[in-house]
Amino acid sequence: MKHTLSVLVENKPGVLTRIAGLFARRGFNIKSLAVGETEDPEVSRMTIVVDGDDRIIEQVTKQLNKLVDVIKLSDITHDEFVDRELVLIKVHCDASNRSEIIQIVDVFRARIVDMGRNSMIIEATGDSGKIDAIETSLRPFGIRELVRTGKIAMVRGPKTRNGEA
Amino acid sequence: MGITAAQALVKGLEEENVTKVFGYPGGAVLPIYDALIDSDIQHVLVRHEQGAVHMANGYARISGQPGVCIATSGPGATNLVTGIATAYMDSVPVVIITGQVATSMVGTDAFQEVDITGITLPITKHNYLVKRAKDIPRIIKEAFYIARTGRPGPVLIDIPKDVAASTIEYQPVEKVELRGYKPNYKGHPQQIERAVRLINKSKKPVIYVGGGVINSGATEELYELAWKAQMPVTTTLMGLGSFPEDDRLSLHMLGLHGAPYANYAVTNADLLIGLGVRFDDRVTGAIEKFAPQAKIIHIDIDPAEIGKNVVVDVPIVGDLKLVLRDLIEKLEPQEHLEWLEQIEQWKQEHPLQYGNGDRLRPQYVIEKLGELTNHRAVVTADVGQHQMWAAQFYKFTRPRSFLTSGGLGTMGYGFPAAIGAQIADPDALVVTVTGDGSFQMAMQEMGTAVEQNLPIKVLLFNNNSLALVRQLQHFYCDKRYTAVSFTGNPDFAKFAECYGAVGLKIETRDQVEPVLKEALNNGRLTIIEVSISEEELVLPMVPNARGLDEMVQFPFGEEDQCE
Numbered sequence: 068m069k070h071t072l073s074v075l076v077e078n079k080p081g082v083l084t085r086i087a088g089l090f091a092r093r094g095f096n097i098k099s100l101a102v103g104e105t106e107d108p109e110v111s112r113m114t115i116v117v118d119g120d121d122r123i124i125e126q127v128t129k130q131l132n133k134l135v136d137v138i139k140l141s142d143i144t145h146d147e148f149v150d151r152e153l154v155l156i157k158v159h160c161d162a163s164n165r166s167e168i169i170q171i172v173d174v175f176r177a178r179i180v181d182m183g184r185n186s187m188i189i190e191a192t193g194d195s196g197k198i199d200a201i202e203t204s205l206r207p208f209g210i211r212e213l214v215r216t217g218k219i220a221m222v223r224g225p226k227t228r229n230g231e232a
Numbered sequence: 233m234g235i236t237a238a239q240a241l242v243k244g245l246e247e248e249n250v251t252k253v254f255g256y257p258g259g260a261v262l263p264i265y266d267a268l269i270d271s272d273i274q275h276v277l278v279r280h281e282q283g284a285v286h287m288a289n290g291y292a293r294i295s296g297q298p299g300v301c302i303a304t305s306g307p308g309a310t311n312l313v314t315g316i317a318t319a320y321m322d323s324v325p326v327v328i329i330t331g332q333v334a335t336s337m338v339g340t341d342a343f344q345e346v347d348i349t350g351i352t353l354p355i356t357k358h359n360y361l362v363k364r365a366k367d368i369p370r371i372i373k374e375a376f377y378i379a380r381t382g383r384p385g386p387v388l389i390d391i392p393k394d395v396a397a398s399t400i401e402y403q404p405v406e407k408v409e410l411r412g413y414k415p416n417y418k419g420h421p422q423q424i425e426r427a428v429r430l431i432n433k434s435k436k437p438v439i440y441v442g443g444g445v446i447n448s449g450a451t452e453e454l455y456e457l458a459w460k461a462q463m464p465v466t467t468t469l470m471g472l473g474s475f476p477e478d479d480r481l482s483l484h485m486l487g488l489h490g491a492p493y494a495n496y497a498v499t500n501a502d503l504l505i506g507l508g509v510r511f512d513d514r515v516t517g518a519i520e521k522f523a524p525q526a527k528i529i530h531i532d533i534d535p536a537e538i539g540k541n542v543v544v545d546v547p548i549v550g551d552l553k554l555v556l557r558d559l560i561e562k563l564e565p566q567e568h569l570e571w572l573e574q575i576e577q578w579k580q581e582h583p584l585q586y587g588n589g590d591r592l593r594p595q596y597v598i599e600k601l602g603e604l605t606n607h608r609a610v611v612t613a614d615v616g617q618h619q620m621w622a623a624q625f626y627k628f629t630r631p632r633s634f635l636t637s638g639g640l641g642t643m644g645y646g647f648p649a650a651i652g653a654q655i656a657d658p659d660a661l662v663v664t665v666t667g668d669g670s671f672q673m674a675m676q677e678m679g680t681a682v683e684q685n686l687p688i689k690v691l692l693f694n695n696n697s698l699a700l701v702r703q704l705q706h707f708y709c710d711k712r713y714t715a716v717s718f719t720g721n722p723d724f725a726k727f728a729e730c731y732g733a734v735g736l737k738i739e740t741r742d743q744v745e746p747v748l749k750e751a752l753n754n755g756r757l758t759i760i761e762v763s764i765s766e767e768e769l770v771l772p773m774v775p776n777a778r779g780l781d782e783m784v785q786f787p788f789g790e791e792d793q794c795e
């Protein structure tokens with residue numbers, strides 16, 4: 068099963084290597100990883116989606132917690148959280164199907180950010196389900212290139228990263 | 233007052249009460265060596281950097297304080313790698329200081345540049361590449377704190393040459409502040425209650441002890457726990473010495489080459505109490521056949537060890553010394569007469585033994601060594617058959633008296649570890665049990681031992697063979713022996729003599745006692761070369777993919793040998 072881990076780490080060089088290396092070395096399977104600074108510039112947040120059974124997830128979290136640079140780790144899979152992902156899709160198009168694509172873009176509240184003679188780039192944000200859906204809808208037209216940021220997530224409600232309300 | 237960062241480093245070491253460092257110089261560590269001149273810290277010059285880190289390891293395991301070693305950038309740093317991994321696998325607190333090329337050159341494939349923090353990422357507890365000189369005092373403080381607290385381990389500090397040479401305002405660091413590192417020492421009271429209930433219910437308990445008990449200094453608590461509820465105790469290779477092997481409750485070592493009765497006891501136990509262990513494959517054999525009827529209580533300082541290899545009924549994260557105190561207090565005194573009787577019977581029927589005859593048997597030599605040293609010497613062992621014989625037959629009676637590379641199985645560990653041990657405890661009687669293969673991976677350190685005037689005894693079992701591998705080929709490759717014979721070995725006794733040390737030989741059974749006595753009492757660095765057959769076997773042995781109770785045991789064939 069897929070788990071979403073929200074990990075606060077020291078914002079220092081080499082931290083990403085430590086975490087990525089740990090996953091590779093122990094054979095854990097990262098589905099996606101997104102990282103960026105938080106409101107505190109000394110702290111970064113990583114949102115890691117990892118696949119595995121309960122034993123594996125338990126090991127992943129324990130091993131991550133052992134890293135000195137990992138400040139706090141929460142498995143938010145079973146919490147109420149908002150998650151978003153950004154995708155850019157370069158899709159093949161021509162005069163005959165352009166309007167059909169534009170319709171799909173509208174349905175998903177996505178945006179066209181570049182338009183060429185034979186292709187356009189579409190930008191969409193949403194949870195992973197929505198991103199998967201737009202990808203599926205555009206596939207028949209021929210996807211030439213696709214890039215996803217990986218998921219970022221935040222727990223709903225007043226709780227903050229320090230557990231304070 | 234401004235001082236160089238290298239001087240600040242040395243000051244930091246002094247503040248951590250470091251009195252000895254093991255190292256080997258080079259261009260990138262010039263400023264650090266220069267700063268050491270003006271310190272009371274004694275530098276032990278080694279012959280190979282791997283020796284330095286093994287010595288720091290031996291020093292740490294004897295003293296209980298972090299060992300420190302220094303090497304230059306590039307090849308100096310890479311020569312440390314095996315030793316760092318060895319310390320990591322055995323949870324030994326070692327602080328490693330490496331020089332690095334100047335900051336402006338980092339990342340350019342400069343002369344003697346290697347990314348040692350990258351290389352050692354998976355084999356250090358933590359590591360640092362120092363970019364700002366003013367961080368040195370804090371980093372030193374953190375490194376020692378991380379190395380020795382929680383589950384101990386090696387911490388590496390890589391210092392570019394220009395950083396070491398630059399001037400800073402020295403400010404001692406009072407407190408370590410690490411948001412992401414807070415070891416848990418106190419066991420959860422509810423889990424301790426649950427453990428007590430399981431122990432009270434158990435009819436056939438076994439305590440299974442690893443190196444964690446020694447690291448935590450909890451051997452007295454272990455003894456008290458064992459006797460309060462009359463529970464037999466078996467140890468891993470790393471746990472040897474934590475429980476006196478001359479005690480009635482001792483089951484000696486378990487696992488791949490463990491005592492038959494230890495393996496039977498674990499297989500038949502209804503409760504297994506794992507203390508500072510990690511359910512390693514050399515201990516468990518086929519994991520699905522390991523302690524199949526037992527409930528498991530697992531107590532360890534490292535939460536990641538709990539539930540890693542086996543499913544645990546009662547997990548307790550904490551420092552063993554504290555947790556065992558709580559446990560003992562809550563526990564009712566108990567007897568397990570029937571169970572102990574059963575174990576006594578196994579001990580009678582399946583003792584740790586070896587075939588007899590007039591031949592010079594290595595196991596006999598180890599037994600004699602045990603007797604003559606009253607089972608109280610510091611023994612370091614390398615890796616091979618000799619290591620297993622030392623573990624099986626010496627009979628350890630005190631903690632921090634057996635040092636070997638348990639987790640990584642590093643040949644070439646024993647002799648430098650003995651040097652570190654002897655430097656940590658100059659009055660101790662230190663004996664290295666080694667083989668011709670292993671010793672030749674570290675014998676250049678004879679020069680270090682001579683320079684430091686260390687009266688170490690090297691008991692070298694010479695079978696002109698890598699005989700533990702030969703034994704594997706015997707069992708698993710249908711006796712197709714390959715790449716396990718040495719035909720170019722030196723005369724090791726003469727080798728000792730050419731260093732001005734003492735060289736002795738044992739070739740027959742009746743020489744064992746007099747020659748050992750002579751060596752143990754001469755007060756000098758001594759190699760005792762014992763000629764043995766390459767056909768000896770380490771038994772018992774649990775074959776691959778078998779359960780612990782499916783050991784191959786003596787007597788084994790006519791001569792108890794492989795041909």
Ligand SMILES: Cc1ncc(C[n+]2csc(CCOP(=O)(O)OP(=O)(O)O)c2C)c(N)n1
Pocket residue numbers: 614615616617618619641642643644666667668669670671693695697698699700701
């Ligand atoms: C550095 C290293 N290389 C290879 C091995 C594999 N290995 C394990 S035991 C052994 C043979 C050891 O020979 P020796 O030290 O003579 O001991 P013996 O088994 O003969 O007593 C070898 C090669 C190892 N453990 N460590």
